Amino acid sequence: MEIGADRGRCIGAGMCVLTAPDVFDQDDADGLVLMSTTTPAPEQEPAVREAAQMCPAGAIILRAGPRPTPPPPTPPAPRKEIR
Numbered sequence: 001m002e003i004g005a006d007r008g009r010c011i012g013a014g015m016c017v018l019t020a021p022d023v024f025d026q027d028d029a030d031g032l033v034l035m036s037t038t039t040p041a042p043e044q045e046p047a048v049r050e051a052a053q054m055c056p057a058g059a060i061i062l063r064a065g066p067r068p069t070p071p072p073p074t075p076p077a078p079r080k081e082i083r
């Protein structure tokens with residue numbers, strides 16, 4: 001997962017900081033959102049999703065990470081000859 005924050009939309013409500021404090025912070029100068037990372041660890045993702053849902057300004061942007069590579073196709077089983 002990749003995340004972004006639109007500081008132009010942020011109103012400094014701080015819900016993201018309360019919900020995912022390992023990822024979000026507020027700027028001491030203007031109270032707007034800061035992020036410690038744009039690629040949260042898998043164990044941080046549930047809190048980040050909740051923070052995005054809670055944000056009253058819709059300022060937190062979630063982007064799906066790269067899709068996992070699918071496994072190679074399984075070769076067909078050998079055919080048995082019936083005599």
Ligand code: SF4
Pocket residue numbers: 005009010011012013014015016017024026031032033054055056057058059060
């Ligand atoms: S919850 Fe939204 S509006 Fe509030 S500080 Fe975080 S990004 Fe800004």
